[in-house]
Amino acid sequence: MKIMTCPLNGPRNISEFSYGGEVRQRPAPGAAPEAVADYLFLKDNRAGITREWWCHVPTSYWFIAERDVVSDRILRTYPPSELITGEAGQ
Known part of the structure; x- marks a missing residue:
């Protein structure tokens, strides 16, 4: 059984x-349609460590996980407030 540690609920x-996908910068409001399409449909999909959105479904709690996509090992999890400070909508 694989365990992930939720920052709110502990190991589950x-x-x-x-x-929920990679953590990426959203295009600015009013950005060109091409920039919005790139944000929605193009992903980096690089080997190595990536930051990803995850949701604990029973509580609807969204958080960020750093995961090595090569080994599928979860390195750490943390609330979005650790990454996003004062910048709404990222």
Whole structure:
């Protein structure tokens, strides 16, 4: 059984979580349609460590996980407030 540590609820079975995609900078309001399309549909998909959005489904709590996509090892999890400070909408 694979375990992920939720910053709010502690260690939980991975089946309680839903993947939300890479953490990336949103385009500015009024950005060109091409920039919005790139944000929505193009992903980096690089080997190595990446920051990802995850949701603990039973509590609807969204947080960030740093994961090595090569080994599928979760290195750390933390609330979004650690990464996003004072910049709404990221």
